[in-house]
Amino acid sequence: MxxxxxxxxxxxxxxxxxxxxxxxxxxxxxxEGHQGQLEQKLILMAVExxxxxxxxxxxxxxxxNK
Numbered sequence: 001m002x003x004x005x006x007x008x009x010x011x012x013x014x015x016x017x018x019x020x021x022x023x024x025x026x027x028x029x030x031x032e033g034h035q036g037q038l039e040q041k042l043i044l045m046a047v048e049x050x051x052x053x054x055x056x057x058x059x060x061x062x063x064x065n066k
Contacts, residue, residue, distance in 0.1 A: 004054065011050035016042060 019025050019042050030036030 007054055008047065008050045011053060012043075012046040015049050016046035019046060 026038070026042065030038055
């Protein structure tokens with residue numbers, strides 16, 4: 001796995017943990033557990049947010065990412 005993939009996973013995990021801990025975003029656990037529709041939506045959102053954050057950092061600081 002390359003470092004960008006690892007970065008996405010790490011950042012997405014941290015974002016997801018924050019979203020799951022926020023009662024305004026995630027009020028109750030579904031009956032399906034992590035396979036539930038809301039959980040899957042939050043996971044995808046966290047991954048997209050992580051990728052966007054990495055892209056923004058790479059765009060603003062291109063010389064540091066070589």
